[in-house]
Structures are given as C-alpha cells and as structure tokens.
Amino acid sequence: MMLKFKNIARIGKVSTAAVIVSMLGGCVALKPALNAQKLGRGEVATPMGSPVRDNRTPLEGVMACFGDRLVQQRVGTKVIAVGDVKDYTSKYSINEGSAVTQGGSLMVYSALGKIGGPILIAERFDPTVAERELGYTDRRQLGDGQVHAVNGQPVPWLPYFGGTITKSDYFIVGGITEVNYNIQSGGAQFQIDNIGPKARTFTTSVALDLRIVDSKTLVVVKTVSLSKQFSGYEVGAGLFRFFGTTLVDINVGSKGQEPLQLGIRTALEEATIKLVAAVNGVDPGECLAQYDGRVPEKTSDEIRAARALPVPAFGHAAPSPASASAAEEQIAAASAVPPPPPAPVAAPAAPVGSALNSVEAKGASNSSDLVIVPFEFGDVSIGGAAQSLLDQIAQMAAKGPVEVMIVARDTENFDAGKRDALLDQRLAIIIASLSNRGIAAGAVTVTWRPDKADTSIHPDGPGRQEIARLMVRKK
Structure with a gap:
C-alpha cells in the first residue's frame, strides 16, 4: 500500500510539473509581440513595440x-x-x-x-510665449534681423502698433x-477543492x-451635459491545494x-x-x-x-441608377462654380501714429507732464526702456513737477498682501533710481495707490493696469 501511495504522490508531482510547464508556455504565448533592438554599443536590447499612430476616436x-x-x-x-x-x-x-x-x-x-x-x-489657454514676446517687444528687445523706421529713425527692434491679435x-x-464607480457589477465563481473558474463584469x-x-x-x-458608461470584464481560473506535502497555487485569467x-x-x-x-x-x-x-x-x-x-x-435620398447621369451633370455644373472660400479674418489696418513701444509713446498721455513707467509681470527690475524714462523724469523735474504713472500687465491679479509687497519693492526701486539721478527721496510723493481692501483691476490701455501714481519735484 505504501508503494501505491508513493506512486500516487509521484504521479501528482509529475502532473503538477506538466501543468507548470504548460502554464509557462501559455505565458510565452501571452507575451506581446515586441522587437528587441540594441540602441547603443554595450547596451542590452530594448524592446520596441508598435509604431506611433494617429489618435483616432469613433467620431x-x-x-x-x-x-x-x-x-x-x-x-x-x-x-x-x-x-x-x-x-x-x-x-x-x-x-x-x-x-x-x-x-x-x-x-x-x-x-x-x-x-x-x-x-x-x-x-x-497658454499664451505664455506670446505674452513673453510682447514683453520683449515692449522693451524693444525683439527683432527680425531687419532695420525698421520709427518716427523717421532707423531702429533694429520691431515696432509694435497694436491690433495684431485676432479677437x-x-x-x-x-x-x-x-x-x-461600480454602477452595476456581477459575476460567478465555481470551485471544488479550491479548483475552478470565475467571471466578473462591472460598469x-x-x-x-x-x-x-x-x-x-x-x-x-x-x-x-453628456454622460458615458464604460464596461469591463474579468475571467480566470485558479488552483490552490496540496499534493502530498507540496502546495500548488496557480491562477490564470484576463x-x-x-x-x-x-x-x-x-x-x-x-x-x-x-x-x-x-x-x-x-x-x-x-x-x-x-x-x-x-x-x-x-x-x-x-x-x-x-x-x-x-x-x-442632407435630408435627400441617394440617386437611383436611372438618374445617375442627371446627377453627374448636376455635380459637374456645381463643380464648375466652386463655392466661395470662408471669409478671411480681417487684417489689421495700416499702422497710424507712433509705435506703442517707442519712447514718445511710452511717455505720451493727455498731459505732456505725465510719464508712464511700465513693469513686467511680477518683476521689480527696471528695463532699458524704463531707464530712459527715468532720465526723462529727472530732466523734466528740473523745470517743474512731473506726474508719474506706474503700470503693469493686466494679468497681474495677486492677493492684496502680495500685491502691496510687490508695489513697495517697485516704488523703492524707482525712488532709488531717481536718487541716483539727483532727485532726493523726499522729493518723490506717492499720490495714489490701491487701498489694501481694493482687489479690483484699474485698467490703463490694452493689456495693462495702473498700480500707482507719483509726483516728482526737484528740490
């Protein structure tokens, strides 16, 4: 009897080994078709899958x-x-x-x-690059390799007259x-001695x-408002039992x-x-x-x-074979006079007046004594164009009071605390820069700035907002 039990145990082990070998063969069959390729000397082969394709949908x-x-x-x-x-x-x-x-x-x-x-x-959605190039243009840093005439003077930077962005x-x-998740699910599992299949669906x-x-x-x-359901499935079979003292645990499925x-x-x-x-x-x-x-x-x-x-x-039935020739004549007649193309977007009008990024336009306003000093988004530094404006303010202050408007991009919409801290830094930079030009700090007075409770935008021209006003006097 012991011999029989040993034979049974041996047969069980042989059967288990055969099942494992067949499972390994199944794993090889389930492996996706990948081509291995060495991409560099000394490297291991890299699996290469399917080629790139257009991302198509059912629509x-x-x-x-x-x-x-x-x-x-x-x-x-x-x-x-x-x-x-x-x-x-x-x-x-x-x-x-x-x-x-x-x-x-x-x-x-x-x-x-x-x-x-x-x-x-x-x-x-993401006009970051365009906004940045507009900033370069505003600072007269953007060029195209050509020389342009601005107010009769040749300049290497691109003049900007506005109106180039299509609405x-x-x-x-x-x-x-x-x-x-799990709007509806169902399934079944059948096992005898921990051996059996299972199946499940879910939505x-x-x-x-x-x-x-x-x-x-x-x-x-x-x-x-649209809704769409997604359905899935799961099927498998498992084996979990002892053959003598050997535990066999096999699970397959998809x-x-x-x-x-x-x-x-x-x-x-x-x-x-x-x-x-x-x-x-x-x-x-x-x-x-x-x-x-x-x-x-x-x-x-x-x-x-x-x-x-x-x-x-739309709304007409397909032509019958008997009327095919007549349909072909109609198509030929329609093809002889093609429909007009869609109306093109109107091009901006020819530039009139000074470029918006010229020094004259920067300081222009309803009053000749008002000078506008611009800052870039979130920046506290003064660029080359603004430096020339500070020179202009110092010269004008020698003759009389000068009103200065400080502006920034209208995309600056910080909370009140961050806005005030940023404005304090900008004012300190302007006052220090004017001091280097002979204007004492006490000669610069802040005549207006937004109240701490004021979270609104104060627009001043396309793409910019007014953030403060100063009065500069020569003492």
Whole structure:
C-alpha cells in the first residue's frame, strides 16, 4: 500500500510539473509581440513595440461630416477659443494619480481642429510665449534681423502698433464633473477543492458639462451635459491545494475595459460638435447618426480628403441608377462654380501714429507732464526702456513737477498682501533710481495707490493696469 501511495504522490508531482510547464508556455504565448533592438554599443536590447499612430476616436467620420456641412451651408468664419476644461471629480489615487484626464482643454482643442471647415482656433489657454514676446517687444528687445523706421529713425527692434491679435467670437469652458464607480457589477465563481473558474463584469460612468460663451457679451449661448458608461470584464481560473506535502497555487485569467480616457475624449468631441453647431445654427443630428461605435482606420482629415464628390445635401435620398447621369451633370455644373472660400479674418489696418513701444509713446498721455513707467509681470527690475524714462523724469523735474504713472500687465491679479509687497519693492526701486539721478527721496510723493481692501483691476490701455501714481519735484 505504501508503494501505491508513493506512486500516487509521484504521479501528482509529475502532473503538477506538466501543468507548470504548460502554464509557462501559455505565458510565452501571452507575451506581446515586441522587437528587441540594441540602441547603443554595450547596451542590452530594448524592446520596441508598435509604431506611433494617429489618435483616432469613433467620431472621426462624424467630425468630418460636420465640418463639411458647415462649409456646405456657408456659415462664415468663426474664431473659437478654449478656456479651462478641468477635472472637477476630485477622484485621486495615491498609486495611480488622478482618475480622469487633466487635459480636457487640449482634447477640446483637438476636436475643433478635427472639425476644421470655417472654424479658426484662437490660443487663449497658454499664451505664455506670446505674452513673453510682447514683453520683449515692449522693451524693444525683439527683432527680425531687419532695420525698421520709427518716427523717421532707423531702429533694429520691431515696432509694435497694436491690433495684431485676432479677437475670438466664442470660447468653450467647462469640466469633467462626475465619475461613478461600480454602477452595476456581477459575476460567478465555481470551485471544488479550491479548483475552478470565475467571471466578473462591472460598469462605471463619467459625465461632463461644457458651455460656449460669446466673447463680446459673455452671454452663455449653449450648454451641454453628456454622460458615458464604460464596461469591463474579468475571467480566470485558479488552483490552490496540496499534493502530498507540496502546495500548488496557480491562477490564470484576463481582464479588459474600454479605455476611460478615450471615452472621455469621445464625449468631449461630441459636446464640442453640439456647441459649435449651436453658434452656427446647424443641426448636427444627421452627422451624429453616423456613429457606429467603431474606430475608423482613417482620421477625420483623411476621410474628408478621400471624398471624391462634393458633399451631398442632407435630408435627400441617394440617386437611383436611372438618374445617375442627371446627377453627374448636376455635380459637374456645381463643380464648375466652386463655392466661395470662408471669409478671411480681417487684417489689421495700416499702422497710424507712433509705435506703442517707442519712447514718445511710452511717455505720451493727455498731459505732456505725465510719464508712464511700465513693469513686467511680477518683476521689480527696471528695463532699458524704463531707464530712459527715468532720465526723462529727472530732466523734466528740473523745470517743474512731473506726474508719474506706474503700470503693469493686466494679468497681474495677486492677493492684496502680495500685491502691496510687490508695489513697495517697485516704488523703492524707482525712488532709488531717481536718487541716483539727483532727485532726493523726499522729493518723490506717492499720490495714489490701491487701498489694501481694493482687489479690483484699474485698467490703463490694452493689456495693462495702473498700480500707482507719483509726483516728482526737484528740490
């Protein structure tokens, strides 16, 4: 009998080994197809996966259709900007970070680009580079390698006459407002002696709320609230038992879920279509009806470019074979007179008067005794152009009192404490600089500065705000 038990134990071990070997073979089969490549001498081979591709969504065809319809109905050019499209769900995991994308604004930008047609996109989400170059221009540091004439004098810097930034007609803002876990789940597990299969399904959902606003009146033209569900599955089988004194623990399975961020992108694209349709008076219903839930092999631009014939009128049935020749004649006649292109954005008028960044314009105002001293965003230093203004103030003070206005970028919107501390530093710099030019500190009087309880912006011309006023006298 002992021999039989030993044989059984040996058979059990052999069977276990066979199962493990087969499992290892399965792991090899489950390994993704990766090509290993040595990228440098002495390096180990680096696995290389699939090539980069266009990030397509199930709405590529819908957006191509909608863009074509805007062109077909000649709605006219619209300039649309995008503000913050934030994550308002507050769902965060220490291990995985934020549950939903933080790039909602970028996805809306991409959706507008996919629609194309008469839609022009204005950058308002991150104008950092443009603001910085405007600062360089204001300090007469930006050039293009050419010599320009300003007030009859050749200068190497770019003169700026204003009005170069195209205004927006509308802007889109909003956010991702819901993420609901485990809306519905179910499954089954069957085991005998800790051996058996299991299966589980689960569903989550997200929701978003967007609005499009008239840039001129700040009237909300249209709001959209959309929700999308995501389903996933998990299947597997496990073995957990002792074979004699040997414990065998084997688990195999797989799970999958619709990509959460791809679903959010798709929902943002549909919301963008509906918002753009609202401000153009176009019904997107027939284009949205083309949605089939599958990701096409071509992008919206490729789908649009592949159209061999003009976009057919919506709401009409396809022509029958008997009327094919007549349809071809109509298409040929329509092609002979192409529709006019979208109206271009009006170019700025020819420069009139002095450049805004010239010394004369810097000190110009309703009174010849008022000098404007500018500061860059959050900066306390005085640039080269402002240094020349201080020279001008010292010369003018020898003849009489000089009123000085201190200005900064209108994007400075600090809290009252930080604003006052920054202004104190700027005033100290100006007073010290004037002292070096022969103006005593006691000859400089602060005639106005914002009250500590005043948190408003005091605008003074495009892109800047007044932050203080001084009176300078020669003593």
